[in-house]
Amino acid sequence: MEKVLVTGGLGFIGSHTTVELLEIGNDVVIVDNLSNSRMEVLHGIEKITNKTPDFVNADVTDSKQSKEIFEKHKIDSIIHFAASKAVGESVKQPLLYYRNNLTSLINLLELSREFKVRKFVFSSSCTVYGEPDQLPVSEQTPVKKAESPYGNTKQIGEEIIADFARSNPDMKAVSLRYFNPIGAHDSSLIGELPLGVPANLVPFITQTASGLRESLSVWGGDYDTPDGTCIRDYIHVVDLAKAHIKSLDYCDRMSDSYDFFNVGTGSGSSVLEVIRSFEKVSGMKLNYKIADRRSGDVEKTYADTSKANEVLEWKAERDLDDMMRTAWKWQQSLRS
Numbered sequence: 001m002e003k004v005l006v007t008g009g010l011g012f013i014g015s016h017t018t019v020e021l022l023e024i025g026n027d028v029v030i031v032d033n034l035s036n037s038r039m040e041v042l043h044g045i046e047k048i049t050n051k052t053p054d055f056v057n058a059d060v061t062d063s064k065q066s067k068e069i070f071e072k073h074k075i076d077s078i079i080h081f082a083a084s085k086a087v088g089e090s091v092k093q094p095l096l097y098y099r100n101n102l103t104s105l106i107n108l109l110e111l112s113r114e115f116k117v118r119k120f121v122f123s124s125s126c127t128v129y130g131e132p133d134q135l136p137v138s139e140q141t142p143v144k145k146a147e148s149p150y151g152n153t154k155q156i157g158e159e160i161i162a163d164f165a166r167s168n169p170d171m172k173a174v175s176l177r178y179f180n181p182i183g184a185h186d187s188s189l190i191g192e193l194p195l196g197v198p199a200n201l202v203p204f205i206t207q208t209a210s211g212l213r214e215s216l217s218v219w220g221g222d223y224d225t226p227d228g229t230c231i232r233d234y235i236h237v238v239d240l241a242k243a244h245i246k247s248l249d250y251c252d253r254m255s256d257s258y259d260f261f262n263v264g265t266g267s268g269s270s271v272l273e274v275i276r277s278f279e280k281v282s283g284m285k286l287n288y289k290i291a292d293r294r295s296g297d298v299e300k301t302y303a304d305t306s307k308a309n310e311v312l313e314w315k316a317e318r319d320l321d322d323m324m325r326t327a328w329k330w331q332q333s334l335r336s
């Protein structure tokens with residue numbers, strides 16, 4: 001077993017991955033500056049696993065604060081989640097995004113070299129593909145010019161890691177291109193905690209159902225899709241968390257210095273299908289209306305996951321109803 005530094009480990013995907021890491025016996029050090037998370041998440045992780053990961057409240061763009069973590073702990077592997085992730089905000093404040101997402105990455109890679117970290121797993125995104133010319137999207141699908149500074153930080157981030165890993169014989173690195181992660185842990189002790197009005201579909205649905213929002217706007221009903229609404233590849237966050245464990249295992253057997261994978265279920269769902277699934281598992285009617293398109297939205301995208309299935313030996317197991325059921329249970333737990 002190894003000691004894994006999880007940056008952004010109190011966030012949505014980082015907290016679920018920390019649970020999976022602890023449950024198979026790894027030591028975990030979480031670093032998070034709480035810019036988009038809360039300390040209660042740590043208590044949720046502790047309750048689920050009966051274990052207490054080390055927690056450092058620090059900013060990984062600060063090289064001095066970050067170095068102290070490596071001086072104190074012998075880190076074998078890093079899973080780097082910490083980043084700013086709001087696409088719209090990144091258009092308004094690009095430098096904030098380049099600074100937070102790229103300075104943090106460069107710091108961590110420099111420290112990896114200095115402290116001989118062997119494995120590095122990076123949170124990338126399906127956003128690197130933009131509006132794909134063919135579906136499903138495989139890893140051979142060309143990466144298009146990024147449509148937002150946020151997306152650009154993921155493209156540049158992947159390139160930095162690939163170059164660095166090539167130059168550093170001590171390290172193996174993997175980027176995971178997540179499609180749309182949703183859902184929550186079965187315990188309802190951890191889940192997604194959007195601050196303010198959610199931009200993403202599923203938290204908006206569950207907040208509308210719980211009465212926090214009046215009505216959901218479905219952005220566009222006239223797309224070239226079977227029901228006119230956009231199609232995405234939604235993936236359960238626990239399935240996604242497990243892909244990180246498989247990536248650490250893969251680093252031990254990979255021959256190249258760097259590799260990258262799509263992480264999705266391999267099938268697409270429309271916005272209306274997501275709403276129907278929510279209504280089915282909750283037994284409620286959702287208040288929604290079809291509205292104008294949201295600018296910048298991709299019409300349809302879903303992953304070809306065969307590379308991850310075969311090479312990472314990982315496959316998504318949970319279906320859309322399961323995702324919506326756990327997302328709804330989590331939302332209800334926040335109200336009690």
Ligand code: NAD
Nearest residue numbers: 008011012013032033034035036037059060082083123125
């Ligand atoms: P999140 O905001 O819930 O988690 C990120 C965590 O990082 C937060 O707890 C935040 O406080 C922390 N953080 C941010 N900047 C930091 C810094 N400089 N120093 C220390 N901590 C910092 O986001 P998430 O949904 O869990 O996403 C995790 C990663 O996955 C991000 O890199 C994101 O870009 C990527 N990603 C997310 C999605 C998605 O839809 N959620 C999709 C594709 C890729």
Ligand code: WQD
Nearest residue numbers: 087125127199200201202204217218219230232271294297
């Ligand atoms: C999903 C679908 C909306 C809200 C974003 C980022 C992407 C990646 C994942 C990080 C779309 C529709 C949404 C609403 C709606 N993140 N929708 N009403 O846009 O696929 O991807 O998160 O890397 O980079 O762009 O996710 O959840 O915002 O939208 O109709 O109130 O739901 O139009 O079709 P998206 P989303």
